[in-house]
Each structure stands twice: as structure tokens, then as C-alpha cells.
Amino acid sequence: SGPLKAMDFSVQEGGGPRILHQFTLEPPAVSFRMSGEKAGIIDIEPKTGILYINGSLDWETKQVHKLQVESLDESGNVVNGPYAVTINVEDINDNPPEFDQPMYTGVVRQNSRPGKPFMSVHATDHDDPTTPHAQLSYSILHHFPKPYEEMLFQIDNATGEISPSRTGSYYLDPQKQDTFTLVVSVKDMAGKTANAFTSSVDVIISVMKSLWNAPPTIYIKENSTQVHPVNISRVQSNEPDAIYELFEKEKLPRLPFSVKENGVIYVTEPLDREEKDTYTFFVVSKDNTGELVDKPLQIHVIVEDINDNPPVCQQDLTIIEVQENEIGGSNIGTVLATDMDEKNTLNSRLRFQIQSQEPGYPSNNLFYIQQDTGTLQLTSRSLSKRDSAKYFLKVLVTDSKFETICNVEVHVIDINDQIPIFEKSDYDSVTVAENIPIGTVILEIQATDGDEPDTGSSLILYQVKEGDPNNTFIIETDSETNRGFVKINKALDFETIPVYNLVINATNPEPLVSSVQYNSSSLTTFKVFVTNVEEPPVFLNPVYREEVSEDIPVNTLVMTVEAYDPEGDTVRYSLEGDVRQWLRIDSATGQVYTASPLDREKEETYSVEVVASELNNAAQKSKAFLVLHLRDVNDNPPQIATDYPTFFCYPVSGGERTLIRAADADEQFFYSKFTFSLANEMNARNNWEISKFNATHAYLSPKHGNFEEKTYEVPIILNDNGKPPLENKVNHKVSICKCSSENSCF
Secondary structure (H helix, E strand, C coil): CEECCCEEEEEECECCCEEEEEEECCCCCCEEEEEECCCCCEEECCCCCEEEECCCECCCCCCEEEEEEEEECCCCCEEEEEEEEEEEEECCCCCCCEECCCEEEEEEECCCCCCCCCEECCEECCCCCCCHHHCCEEEEEEEECCCCCCCCEEECCCCCEEEECHHHHHHCCCCCCCEEEEEEEEECHHHCCCCCCEEEEEEEEEEECCCCCCCCCEEEECCCCCCCCEEEEECCCCCCCCEEEEEECCCCCCCCEEECCCCEEEECCCCCCCCCCEEEEEEEEECCCCCECCCCEEEEEEEECCCCCCCEECCCEEEEEEECCCCCCCEEEECCEECCCCCCCHHHCCEEEEEEEECCCCCCCCEEECCCCCEEEECCCCCCCCCCCEEEEEEEEECCCCEEEEEEEEEEECCCCCCCEECCCEEEEEEEECCCCCCCEEEEEEEECCCCCCCCCCCCEEEEEECCCCCCEEEEEECCCCEEEEEECCCCCCCCCCEEEEEEEEECCCCCCCCCCCCHHHEEEEEEEEECCCCCCEECCCEEEEEEECCCCCCCEEEECCEECCCCCCEEEEEECCCCCCEEECCCCCEEEECCCCCCCCCCEEEEEEEEEECCCCCCEEEEEEEEEEECCCCCCCEECCCCCCEEECCCCCCCCEEEEEECCCCHHHCCCCEEEECCCCCHHHHEEEEECCCCEEEEEECCCCCCCCEEEEEEEEECCCCCCCEEEEEEEEEEECECCCCCEC
16 A cells, blocks of 8 residues: 555456555545546545456456546545556466468478478467467477388477478388378477467378489480580479589580579580590589588480591501412401491491402402401402512492592512522531630521512521520521521530530421421531630539627637539638638638637628639639628626716715716617616715616716815726626716816816
């Protein structure tokens, strides 16, 4: 309650009668009066000032009631007011959502993009749209039929837009199921409370075949005279606003195709099948953001041939050789021609015809050509070189539109009816030294052949037929003179073969006619006597290698070398270059022994020369290398090898330290980890301390500051931890000195 004044009230709709407020009278006022939008249920009790609602308010009917209240005296005159009283009606969730259609129908294309809406549903709620009462949420309640675990469709819970799911985009197929019924539910309160109002509606969806299909193979005739570009096909996306583009499968200098915004594909210029007979490229569809709408479609174009290429002779002049004893009907050669038009079509089918023959005797039809193969044959008679050595033919080659002349020369060659005949049946003998160089000519031989010169019938080939099992000799022919040159092909050896009895035959590369055979006239003989040459001993190996431990005892046998003398003389051995005098050799047996202790640290690989000489002729000698690899043993104690002088600046305060390094002449295998310690002498352990830094270094530091300015000897014990371990005591000098500003002793 309170005095009369302007007031605002918020009242939930519904709820029945209620008291809102009580205004108090202030004299001389004796009553109240209300006017305005009372809706028949809002009023004020005149005497008590009680403002009340005698019924239920409805937000959907009226959201605000504007009233005026005034106080009156006994005469009915206004004392105070009028004052504005406003009642704001608050909405409650008392209206279920309603779909704007009793049923919905839609069409979806096969292979439509997942998440791309193809239809929508819409519902309204009469409650206050600024409150959750009218906030709607859509969902798919049922899916008939449901062939897969996952739904084929999905709905945007805020907008009601329906689109294929990923599963639906893949599996929707009108041939399998062309109609689906969805039960779509809508809830108010954004679907987040259990007491939200719910409505549902049926959505009938028809599945139709995808518009996005690759066209069949496109056939385009080459060298078209149409005005380009020419429409050759069209594609259409399932989405009406798709943007079309082409991209190549092959990286061509240019792609003679284009696609317009309506999906029409054009060829932009005449094509040449002989340049390229097929094209494969792809059409893609994108939305306005550049994202692919559909899977790319492959477009395959085949360029159809027209007869636009003449026959071409494969050779400017075709030369064919024919032996004069060839019988009639023999195939003597083929005239080859090509056509760039498509193979296995009438455009590239070639036919052959002899147009002329020169000379025309003894007949003007000595030759016949098979019209479809170009195979040239003799007619019924053989050719004779006495009639003509050459014939010139012009062969007409045609396709269905063009023709070409191919030139042919037929050479009549002599038949091989004469055998080579040696000028001598025996070339006596040749004497050569066994060290004669390979390639030396030791004999010239000559045979003659009565067949036509400069042909395979008259060329003579020489071969050693007998007496040369190891191919020690080779015979080369001068093709102009048919003279043969017998050469050394492999090294001779008097001790192995001192005499060769050679039989040589002469033949032609061209086969003899069947009535003629080679005979003794094509054979000759001669002997080769090999003379002995004094040769030095020969080692079995050019290099002898051995690996031994460096600590093997003196007089240990390390290896045996071996040489022999080709003439059978006794061999004696000696060493040269044994600068360290580590080895000795038994001159008779070739056994090599150690002569003094070995030392790997002086030489890891030791090389000397072994000399083998003849006992009766010391000038005949040869050499081989002896290489000795020494394996390391742990035979060197560790040493201090610090790279810089050890000193501490006077006066010593304690805590200083310096780094010292240990080294060992042995291989690192034997000293991978040094240990450092101080000897128990010269009061060393009271004055110094040593601590390991790593495998090869340690820190040395004074333990106190009571040092004089002088040089001290620090006894350090080093152990290399080898196998066996070696230990060494080193008196390491350390200077205590006054230092300059650069921290070095004066």
C-alpha cells in the first residue's frame, strides 16, 4: 500500500483473480476512480483503494494495459491525479508450436552433397518470441524405411532445413528406394526442458536420379570446318547455382575445350587425330566459395579419323638384291609405305601396283607385287645378270584418296658358284720367339674367288680350322684384296706348346649353291715354331698380405712366398726395402720370419719387396710385394699430454683448477677410459686433489692457499684400463707464479 502515484506492474498471464496494490486516501480525498484499458477485469475499489484483477490476463491477447487512477473529494472533484498505472503482462509457455503445413513434400537427387539443404519445414509459436517459450528446435523423430544404422537425412535444429547425411549422400538410390517418410518433431523451450511443448509432422521425400552424370564418350571428326567453338556435350549439377570448371588429366600445352556457366562443353578449335587421337579431362562443379559440390566427372573424347594423309614411302629408294638363280614366284623383298591415318581403317589401307619397269627386256613383266602387302615377287622366270645387272621399278601406292610413287632398284647379283682357291697349299713354316707381342702379323696368305667382286659371294673369310685349340692365332681379311693376315691373338709359351701345325680354310659369307662344295683347294697349311726366351721367375701372387700381432716372438713364421722359373731353374729368395730389419727370408723355401721385435706404434703397415732370382743367372729376377699388417697390443703406458703449461697464479686462494689430458700410443680400443689418482708421496694428497672430467681428461686443483711461488712436482698415477691394464706414475710439473693481466706467468 501507499499514496497515489504513477506505478508499473508486471503480472504473469493466467493465474486468476489477484490484488496488485492498495492506494491510501489523503484528505480531503474520500474515494478513487480508474479509467483506461481495464479489459473488463481490472479495477479499483473506490473506498479502500485496492487495485485488483478479477480474472486472468492473456499475453497473446494484450501485452500491456494502460490505466489512469485519480482521487476524489465528497463532491466528486479530483483531488490528486490522474496518475498512470501500467500493467505489463508476462508470457508463460502456454502455446505449443505449430507447423505451417499439415504435411511436407520434397525432392532430393541421388549423390547430393551431404549437408546441402534441399527443403525445409517451418513452425511457429504464439508465445513471446523474446523468451525461450517460442525458441524452437527441430529433430527427426522417425525415418521410414531405415535401411541403415545411420539416418540418410539430417535436419538443422534451428532452421528446419533438411539435407542428406554423409551416409545418405553415398547410399541414396532411386532404384533401391525412391520414397522416404520422415517424422519431424519441433519443441519449444529450445528443446532443452522435459516439459517443453512438442508437435510433429510427416515429410515425404522423393529420391530422384542424379543430374550429375558423365556423358558417354564424345566422338569428334578431325579437321572440322565448322565455326568454333562447337557444342559437344553438357553436364548438370544437382545444385542449380553450381559453377563449372575444367581441369586436365594430362599436362598439355593447351586444352582445346571449354565449359560455360550452363554446363555446356565446347571444343574450341579443329582437332588433328595425327597429333593427338584421344583427350581425357575432368569437369568439376563448385559453389560460390570454391568448394567442390560433386565428384569430378571424367570426359573422354575420341578424335575420329578422316583421310587427310597420303601414303609415304618408307625409303626414298628401296634396293633389293636378287640372286640370278632365284626361281619364279620367289619373294625377293617388300616395298614399305606408311599412312598416318588411323590404323586398321580404310583411310590407311594401302594398295600397291607396278607402274613401270626399266629396262623392259627380256620381258616387261619380270616382277609382280602383291597389291595389299607390297611383297615383290619374280614372275615365272629367273633373272640373268647378262640381260641386266639392275632393274628400276616405279611402284604406285594408293589409299582411297591419295597416291604416291615409290622407287625400287632390283640388283641382280652373281650366285656363289665359285669356291676360294689358295695360291699355295702349304706356306711352309714361321719361327717366332715366345715373347712376340700380341697383334704381330706373322704371315700373309692369299686366296682368290671367281665370283662377282665386292659381293658376299667373292669376299673371303679365313679361319684356323685345326692345330690351334686355344685360339692363339687370328686371321683378318683385307676386303679390297682378299689378303689374309695371320696375327698373334694370345701370348705364346715355349714351355707349353713349342710347335703349331695349322690348317687354314677359306670360305665365303654367302652360302654356296647346292651343287658346289668346298674342297682341298680352299685349305692350306703351315707350321709355327716357337723359340724359347730366357724368362725370370714368376711369383704365384703379385702381393702377399698377412696380419700378425705386434708382440709375436722373434723367429716366428709369418708367411711363405712362392715363385717358379718357366725354364725350371732353381729359385732363390731375398728381401729388399726391410728398413727396420724386422724380417728375414729363407732363400731356398721363401718362408718369411720375424728377425726382431715388431712395433705397431712405429709402423702399422709394413711393406717390403721379395726378390725371386734364378740360381744360375741372378740377373733373371722378379719382384713381389710383402705387406704385413700389425695388430695392436696394449704395450704402451699412458702419459700426461696436456696441450698447455700447467700453472696457478700466486697467491693461491684455493678452489682453482686446471685441466690435464692423458694419452696413449696404443689404439683407442685399449684406452677408452683412463683413470687418474694421486700417489701417496711428497705429501701430494694433502696439497692437491684430482677429479675426473671425461674419459681422457681430469681436473687438478690445489687444496689450500699455502703455496710458495715455485714449481712443484705432483705425482699422478694413470691407468689405461686396457687388456691387460697398464699403469704409469708421472711427476707432473705445476708452477705457482705471479700472473700478468692476461693470466699468464711473468
